[in-house]
Amino acid sequence: xxxxxxxxxxxxxxxxxxxxxxxxxxxxxxxxxxxxxxxxxxxxxxxxxxxxxxxxxxxxxxxxxxxxxxxxxxxxxxxxxxxxxxxxxxxxxxxxxxxxxxxxxxxxxxxxxxxxxxxxxxxxxxxxxxxxxxxxxxxxxxxxxxxxxxxxxxxxxxxxxxxxxxxxxxxxxxxxxxxxxxxxxxxxxxxxxxxxxxxxxxxxxxxxxxxxxxxxxxxxxxxxxxxxxxxxxxxxxxxxxxxxxxxxxxxxxxxxxxxxxxxxxxxxxxxxxxxxxxxxxxxxxxxxxxxxxxxxxxxxxxxxxxxxxxxxxxxxxxxxxxxxxxxxxxxxxxxxxxxxxxxxxxxxxxxxxxxxxxxx
Numbered sequence: 001x002x003x004x005x006x007x008x009x010x011x012x013x014x015x016x017x018x019x020x021x022x023x024x025x026x027x028x029x030x031x032x033x034x035x036x037x038x039x040x041x042x043x044x045x046x047x048x049x050x051x052x053x054x055x056x057x058x059x060x061x062x063x064x065x066x067x068x069x070x071x072x073x074x075x076x077x078x079x080x081x082x083x084x085x086x087x088x089x090x091x092x093x094x095x096x097x098x099x100x101x102x103x104x105x106x107x108x109x110x111x112x113x114x115x116x117x118x119x120x121x122x123x124x125x126x127x128x129x130x131x132x133x134x135x136x137x138x139x140x141x142x143x144x145x146x147x148x149x150x151x152x153x154x155x156x157x158x159x160x161x162x163x164x165x166x167x168x169x170x171x172x173x174x175x176x177x178x179x180x181x182x183x184x185x186x187x188x189x190x191x192x193x194x195x196x197x198x199x200x201x202x203x204x205x206x207x208x209x210x211x212x213x214x215x216x217x218x219x220x221x222x223x224x225x226x227x228x229x230x231x232x233x234x235x236x237x238x239x240x241x242x243x244x245x246x247x248x249x250x251x252x253x254x255x256x257x258x259x260x261x262x263x264x265x266x267x268x269x270x271x272x273x274x275x276x277x278x279x280x281x282x283x284x285x286x287x288x289x290x291x292x293x294x295x296x297x298x299x300x301x302x303x304x305x306x307x308x309x310x311x312x313x314x315x316x317x318x319x320x321x322x323x324x325x326x327x328x329x330x331x332x333x334x335x336x337x338x339x340x341x342x343x344x345x346x347x348x349x350x351x352x353x354x355x356x357x358x359x360x
Contacts, residue, residue, distance in 0.1 A: 001055075001093050007054040007102060016049050048099040061085050101352045105281075106207035107173035112149065113164045115207055118181065118197025123160030123188040126202045126308075130161050130333055135175075137335025144168030149269045150257045156189075163273055165208070172207045175322075177206045177344040180305045186312035196313060199254060200306075206276035207283075215278040217271075224267070225249040229258035246270045253277050263264040287354060295330040322347045 006321045019042040020080040022028055029035050062085040068078035117124035141147050144221045166175070191197060209215050229243040243258030245267040247323050255277070257270040309318045310329060317332050317340070318325045324343045326332065332340070 001096070005097065006054065008100065009048060009096065011089075013049045016050040017047050019045075020334070047309055048096060050245055051092060051096055051099060055089065055096060058085055058092060060090050062089065064334070069087045097353060098349065101349055104173065104176070106176070107170060109172045109207040110168070111166045111171045112174065112208055112273055113166055113271075114161070114176075114203070115159065115163075116161045116202050116204075117154070117159065118200040118202055120184075120197065122154060122156050122190060123184075123197055124157060124201055125154035125160055127158070127182075127199055128162065130184075131201055131203065132159060133163075134333050134335055134337065135164070135166075135178075138337050139166050139168070139335075142168060142171075142174070142182065144171055148259055149273055150221060150255075150259050159280075164292050165272065171274065173203070173345075174341050175205045176203075176207075176266040177348070178203050178340070180307035183306055183309045184312070185261075185309065204280075206280045208272065209279045215257040215275050217248070217275065217278065221249050223249060226263060227258075242266060244270045246274055248278065249275060251278065251281060253281070266287060319344070 011324070015123060019038050020044060021043070030037075036096040062082060065078045065085060068074040068081070071078075114127050115135075117128045136146060147162040147165040147167070149165050150161070151163070151334060154160050180352050181200050184328070185196055185198050185200060187194055187201075188197050223246070225245040225247075225304065226241040226243050227243045227245065242261055242263040243256065244263060245256045246267070247254050253274060255270045255274045257273070258264040260269065262268045281305055307319065307321055309320070310333075311318070312329060314327075315329045316325055316327045317329055319340060322343055324340065326338070
């Protein structure tokens with residue numbers, strides 16, 4: 001283990017001891033805010049410090065086994081023990097390194113997932129519907145709650161734009177690398193000569209703000225318009241002006257919601273989407289300098305960046321950021337995207353580890 005990582009783990013272990021001492025005091029609960037903060041900090045530190053304690057015990061076992069080498073009667077057993085303990089230490093070292101990687105504070109947040117048809121007209125809208133199905137099926141397998149925030153259907157049954165709210169455990173952690181341009185290559189249903197067309201959709205994965213106050217939305221900065229909802233082919237037309245359009249004047253961000261028949265419900269949904277977009281915008285700006293210095297292996301998250309190609313004639317999906325190609329497109333479009341997500345997460349962790357090693 002690197003000396004710098006070892007020293008950090010020692011400091012963390014000492015911090016846990018200090019917190020234990022504080023939390024055991026009879027007057028600790030008098031300041032409930034400080035008590036809860038200390039409890040959360042201790043909980044965050046425990047996975048690494050408990051594993052570090054196991055690591056230290058294994059190092060002690062290794063030293064004991066090495067002492068046995070001097071005894072001819074114990075030499076063979078000592079060699080076996082040394083080999084097994086060294087392998088255990090390496091596994092513990094790898095696990096501790098993973099635990100010390102910088103954590104994304106948004107990983108446990110719920111998500112606002114936005115899918116928009118791009119180049120390709122009706123075919124792009126149909127592909128947006130396919131992506132919606134893919135993410136919905138994946139969310140169902142994860143046991144997440146799915147709420148439609150807004151949907152703008154196309155004439156052929158696809159979507160020009162659809163916005164979902166996904167609620168569950170580690171939603172953002174698993175979907176945060178899905179932002180970007182998704183390209184599809186296939187023969188459209190409208191193509192009479194059997195030619196392969198290329199279309200695209202953009203996906204935005206936004207970490208939901210815990211509350212509107214987190215992004216400081218000033219009511220004076222909002223223009224709220226109402227209008228009559230409408231759907232493809234005149235379906236679901238609302239006879240009252242229940243649809244909501246919110247414009248955030250300082251940034252120019254515009255959010256529309258017409259999925260509910262209640263104006264109040266539409267406004268509530270639109271404000272949640274706006275809060276998530278603003279949170280994402282501010283985060284992108286805050287990280288712009290860092291991103292310009294070091295680009296992650298899994299891309300910048302720029303919505304215009306082409307991240308993936310779905311080739312239907314060949315039955316393959318290629319993620320261009322990590323050069324991953326899978327020949328099981330039918331399963332992927334049915335929501336089996338765990339291999340992609342795990343590959344992207346592993347690449348991201350490797351990138352973080354390389355940066356952490358370089359800094360130290």
